[in-house]
Amino acid sequence: MSINVEQLSFSYGRKTALSDLNFTLERGEFSALLGPNGAGKSTLFALLTRLFSLQSGSIQLQGLDLQKTPTQVMQQVGVVFQQSTLDLDLSVQQNLVYHAALHGFSSAEANARIAIELDRMSMADRANEKVRALNGGHRRRVEIARALLHQPSVLLLDEPTSGLDPQTRKILNQHVRQLCEDQQLTVLWATHLIDEIHANDRALLLHQGKLLSSSTGQNLCTLSGKEQLAHAFEHLTQQTVAAA
Amino acid sequence: MNMSSAQYWHCFRGVLVREYLRFIQQRTRFFSALVRPLLWLVVFAAGFRAALGIAIIEPYETYITYEVYIAPGLCCMILLFNGMQSSLSMVYDREMGSMRVLLMSPLPRWFLLVCKLLSIALVSLLQVYAFLLIALLVDVEPPLWGYLTALPAFLLVAVMLGAIGLFISSWIKQLENFAGVMNFVIFPMFFLSSALYPLWKMQEASEWLYWICSSNPFTYAVELVRHALYMKFDLLAFSVTLSTTILFSLLAINGFNPQRAAKGK
Numbered sequence: 001m002s003i004n005v006e007q008l009s010f011s012y013g014r015k016t017a018l019s020d021l022n023f024t025l026e027r028g029e030f031s032a033l034l035g036p037n038g039a040g041k042s043t044l045f046a047l048l049t050r051l052f053s054l055q056s057g058s059i060q061l062q063g064l065d066l067q068k069t070p071t072q073v074m075q076q077v078g079v080v081f082q083q084s085t086l087d088l089d090l091s092v093q094q095n096l097v098y099h100a101a102l103h104g105f106s107s108a109e110a111n112a113r114i115a116i117e118l119d120r121m122s123m124a125d126r127a128n129e130k131v132r133a134l135n136g137g138h139r140r141r142v143e144i145a146r147a148l149l150h151q152p153s154v155l156l157l158d159e160p161t162s163g164l165d166p167q168t169r170k171i172l173n174q175h176v177r178q179l180c181e182d183q184q185l186t187v188l189w190a191t192h193l194i195d196e197i198h199a200n201d202r203a204l205l206l207h208q209g210k211l212l213s214s215s216t217g218q219n220l221c222t223l224s225g226k227e228q229l230a231h232a233f234e235h236l237t238q239q240t241v242a243a244a
Numbered sequence: 245m246n247m248s249s250a251q252y253w254h255c256f257r258g259v260l261v262r263e264y265l266r267f268i269q270q271r272t273r274f275f276s277a278l279v280r281p282l283l284w285l286v287v288f289a290a291g292f293r294a295a296l297g298i299a300i301i302e303p304y305e306t307y308i309t310y311e312v313y314i315a316p317g318l319c320c321m322i323l324l325f326n327g328m329q330s331s332l333s334m335v336y337d338r339e340m341g342s343m344r345v346l347l348m349s350p351l352p353r354w355f356l357l358v359c360k361l362l363s364i365a366l367v368s369l370l371q372v373y374a375f376l377l378i379a380l381l382v383d384v385e386p387p388l389w390g391y392l393t394a395l396p397a398f399l400l401v402a403v404m405l406g407a408i409g410l411f412i413s414s415w416i417k418q419l420e421n422f423a424g425v426m427n428f429v430i431f432p433m434f435f436l437s438s439a440l441y442p443l444w445k446m447q448e449a450s451e452w453l454y455w456i457c458s459s460n461p462f463t464y465a466v467e468l469v470r471h472a473l474y475m476k477f478d479l480l481a482f483s484v485t486l487s488t489t490i491l492f493s494l495l496a497i498n499g500f501n502p503q504r505a506a507k508g509k
Contacts, residue, residue, distance in 0.1 A: 051344060071350045074349070081341070084341065090265055098258050099345065101254050102255055102259075102346065103349060
C-alpha cells in the first residue's frame with residue numbers, strides 16, 4: 001500500500017513542528033526518515049498513527065484518507081514506537097493477545113497469529129516469559145511481532161533501534177528489510193543513525209520541520225557532492241541552518 | 245472494511261482482561277488501596293462512634309453503628325481513588341505508552357475510552373467487595389441480597405468517578421499530579437458529601453456547607469450505594485448519578501486529547 005502525504009503542516013501553539021510536507025512512499029518500499037533530534041520525526045509519526053489530529057494537509061493510504069476513514073486506514077498500519085509500549089509485568093503472549101483484541105481478533109484467531117509472528121521473530125519459545133525478563137533487542141522483536149499481528153501493509157518504526165547495541169541494531173534492520181521484501185510491506189524507518197540506511201533506500205530528510213529531500217541515499221550524496229551519506233546528511237542540514 | 249459487533253466485543257474483552265491482569269500483578273497496590281478505607285472504618289469510626297449519634301434514617305430500619313453508616317461512603321472512597329488514579333495515569337503517567345497502543349486500534353476512539361472506563365470500574369469492584377468482606381468483622385452486615393443489588397450502583401458510581409477523572413486530566417493542566425487532585429478534588433468531594441455524616445447533621449452546623457454537600461454528585465453516589473446495599477432504590481440519587489455519569493463521559497470523551505498530554509511531557 002502506498003502512503004501519500006500532501007501539504008502536511010503541524011504546530012504546537014506558535015511553534016511550527018512540520019511545515020508543508022509532501023511525499024509518497026511506494027508499496028513494498030523501505031524508506032528511511034532521517035533527521036536530527038527535534039526535526040519533527042516523532043510529530044510526523046504521531047500524525048501518521050492518528051495519535052494527533054491533522055491541522056492542515058492530508059495523509060492517504062492507497063487513496064484512503066486517514067481523517068475520513070480512520071478505521072480502514074488503521075487496520076492497515078502497524079507501528080513500533082520509539083519508547084517501548086509493552087507492559088513489562090505481563091508476558092509476551094499476554095501483551096500480544098491484548099493488541100490482537102484491540103484489532104477485534106477472537107482468542108483463537110489471536111493465538112494462531114501470535115504463533116506465526118513470534119516464530120518469524122524467533123521468539124516462540126519466549127511467549128510465556130514476562131517482558132521484564134527480556135533484553136532490549138528481544139523486546140523490540142516482540143514489538144515488531146505485535147505491529148505485524150493484524151497483517152498490516154504499512155509498517156512504521158520510530159527509532160526502533162535506539163538504545164540497542166550495534167549487532168542487535170543490524171540484525172533488526174536486516175529483519176525488517178527481509179519482511180519488506182517478503183511481504184511487500186511499505187516500511188518507514190525513522191532514525192538518526194546513518195549506518196542503518198542503504199544507498200538505494202528512499203531517504204526522507206527532515207530538518208527543522210521541513211522536508212529537505214525525499215530522494216534515495218545515493219541521490220542525496222550526488223546532490224550534496226559528498227561521497228558518504230553521513231557527510232551528505234551533515235552538509236544538507238548545516239546548509240539549512242546557515243540559510244535560516 | 246468496517247468492524248463487526250463481534251470485533252467490538254473482542255476489543256472490550258481484551259481491554260478488560262488486561263486491566264484485570266494488571267490488577268492481579270500489582271498486589272501491593274491492591275492491599276494499600278484497602279488499607280485506607282479500613283483505617284477509616286476501624287480506627288476513625290471507633291473514635292467517632294461515641295461523638296456521633298445516628299438517628300434512624302433511610303434506608304436503615306433501626307439504629308445503626310457509625311461503622312455501618314460510613315461503610316457505603318468508604319466503598320465509594322475506594323472507587324473515587326481508583327477512578328481518579330487510573331484516569332489520570334491514562335493520560336499523564338507511564339501509562340501514556342499503553343494509551344498509544346490502545347489508540348492504535350482501528351475502533352472509534354470514544355469506544356476505546358468507554359472500554360477503558362468500564363474495565364477500570366469493573367476491576368475496582370473487586371476491591372470494593374474485598375473491603376465489604378473485611379467489614380463483616382466490624383459488624384457491617386448488609387442483607388445478603390444487598391451485595392447483589394449494590395453491584396449496578398457500584399458500577400455506575402465507578403464509571404462516573406472515572407469519567408470525572410478523565411475529564412479533569414484532559415482539561416485542568418495545573419492538576420497534573422495526583423497530590424493536586426487529592427487536595428482539590430478527592431478530599432473536597434469526599435468530605436463535602438454524606439459519606440461521613442448525614443446531611444441533616446451538616447445542616448445543623450452550617451446552612452451553606454449543607455448547600456454545597458447537597459450539590460455534590462458524590463453525595464448522590466454514596467446515597468445510591470447506601471440504598472442499594474439495603475435493597476432500596478433512591479430515585480433522586482440514581483437520576484443525579486446517571487446524569488453526572490453521562491455528562492462527564494461525554495465531556496471526557498469529547499475533550500480527550502493525547503496531543504495535550506504528549507506536549508505536557
